[in-house]
Amino acid sequence: MKSLGLFLCLATAVAHGQGMCPPPPAQTAIVAFPAGTIIPGVGTTDLPITTKSAKARQLAKQGFALIHCFWFNEAVRSFRDATKEDPACAAAWLGLNASLTLPWHRPSEYSAEADYAIRRAVETCGDATDLEQAVIAAYRLRSVQVDDRESAFERAMMQVVQTHPDAFEPRLLLSAIRTQLCMNDRYDNNLNPREELTKVLKLITPILQKDPMNAGALHYRVHALEGSAPDQAVLAADRLSQAAPASGHMVHMPGHIYNRVGMYDKARDSFLNSVHIHEEYAKKIPGATADIDWNYGHDVDFLIFNLAEMGRIKEGEKWLARSPGSWEKLAWRAGQWDRLADKSKTHFFLGMAALQRNDLKTAGDESRKLEAEAAKNALPKTGRWRITQIRMQQVEAAELKGLLLSQQGNHDEARKELAKAVAIYELVCYEEPPYYPRPPYETEGEVDLAAGKPEDALKAYQKGLRARPGSGWMLYGIALSQEKAGHPAEAKAAYQTFLTAWKGADPDLPQVVHARAYLRDKLS
Numbered sequence: 355m356k357s358l359g360l361f362l363c364l365a366t367a368v369a370h371g372q373g374m375c376p377p378p379p380a381q382t383a384i385v386a387f388p389a390g391t392i393i394p395g396v397g398t399t400d401l402p403i404t405t406k407s408a409k410a411r412q413l414a415k416q417g418f419a420l421i422h423c424f425w426f427n428e429a430v431r432s433f434r435d436a437t438k439e440d441p442a443c444a445a446a447w448l449g450l451n452a453s454l455t456l457p458w459h460r461p462s463e464y465s466a467e468a469d470y471a472i473r474r475a476v477e478t479c480g481d482a483t484d485l486e487q488a489v490i491a492a493y494r495l496r497s498v499q500v501d502d503r504e505s506a507f508e509r510a511m512m513q514v515v516q517t518h519p520d521a522f523e524p525r526l527l528l529s530a531i532r533t534q535l536c537m538n539d540r541y542d543n544n545l546n547p548r549e550e551l552t553k554v555l556k557l558i559t560p561i562l563q564k565d566p567m568n569a570g571a572l573h574y575r576v577h578a579l580e581g582s583a584p585d586q587a588v589l590a591a592d593r594l595s596q597a598a599p600a601s602g603h604m605v606h607m608p609g610h611i612y613n614r615v616g617m618y619d620k621a622r623d624s625f626l627n628s629v630h631i632h633e634e635y636a637k638k639i640p641g642a643t644a645d646i647d648w649n650y651g652h653d654v655d656f657l658i659f660n661l662a663e664m665g666r667i668k669e670g671e672k673w674l675a676r677s678p679g680s681w682e683k684l685a686w687r688a689g690q691w692d693r694l695a696d697k698s699k700t701h702f703f704l705g706m707a708a709l710q711r712n713d714l715k716t717a718g719d720e721s722r723k724l725e726a727e728a729a730k731n732a733l734p735k736t737g738r739w740r741i742t743q744i745r746m747q748q749v750e751a752a753e754l755k756g757l758l759l760s761q762q763g764n765h766d767e768a769r770k771e772l773a774k775a776v777a778i779y780e781l782v783c784y785e786e787p788p789y790y791p792r793p794p795y796e797t798e799g800e801v802d803l804a805a806g807k808p809e810d811a812l813k814a815y816q817k818g819l820r821a822r823p824g825s826g827w828m829l830y831g832i833a834l835s836q837e838k839a840g841h842p843a844e845a846k847a848a849y850q851t852f853l854t855a856w857k858g859a860d861p862d863l864p865q866v867v868h869a870r871a872y873l874r875d876k877l878s
Contacts, residue, residue: 414443452493
């Protein structure tokens, strides 16, 4: 009895016939290594690759591994190469379709090639294994015009997972798609952050139980947990760069976790190593720049964000030439409000700059304008970017108003506004890196200190430290609160903790200068 996958392969092949012509080349070329290049150190796949060509099998296995490295251009190149080595290799055609239709890689100009590839997979799968046939049959049901979640395709793939429980690749392919979809659409119908990545964890956990160094599964574990429980992914982060050391993205991803749990030195190493891989990769391809890999700009952006959290503002400035758009996050984290006001001229930055120079009238004008603007923007039902933008503006409005009220001497009303800012901030979904560089917990602490309430300030900074572990900015606030509360022993220990965390920080930052002066005074 033939399997259902074989039946579908044969039936569809008859329907389409044997004379399909390749589509014309896409207008946008895939820039990658020369044809046939093998990249050691990117992982592998357990999917059987039915072919008489050893080179086609090697290239196809590499292609599936590269899908799970999110190394899209090289995955496409590998599968194209495999189909040239053996035009009858159904798994290679399947992989070409899969790599061209990932949610993060769906340029319309490749749709004809993607459709041709899956039809060729169907046409050539007669000699393939049951597992290959089943995955091909599922992909034949897929339409990139609809969300893959809860689709006929996903149901068919889940059936493959149940029928072949020991196979890794079907689980990984589903994880790749769902991971990218969930990160593109992070809010549910109630405008709360989605928790759909828990389904990814269910798919990959059996893989890691059998193969703890499986690169794809480690990658998806990091993505699945970075926004909700990063401390549970530290081991996966430690292993990931070892599992696929040639992939810039796989070397980069541990930095997400290290940044989230406060291991900023390790995060910096991850991002720097990844940047180096991207730059060396580009040198090997004539005319290419480091941006040949989409992840490069993201790498530098996250590096700058991480450096800002470490108090390494000057080091971050040096990287801005490679990621000019990151300047705002760096300046915002450092509280460079005049610079932000001069370049961006948003109501929030103009108001914060005015408060810094004690111009309450201008700050009040900007606060009212920002509050009015935020009030008229209703949250849409869908749209990740728009929802995030509106909520960030609401946080800005409440934070600016709270600081203004504080400087006007109205602490109680200021505290209410800042509580509102924190509540909305906590509804903003996690992004990579976070969009709001300076969490409003710090503003709460500053306002409490200005009002002579260091014990309340201490609680605000401690709450902020839970949200951003190991942050020197929060640790300094804790130390300053202990100092203002008249607790010299606790302040001394807290300043020492702060300076240890910021051992590489710019020495002229006011926080570093004050902490060292305080400790000198206590030791003299």
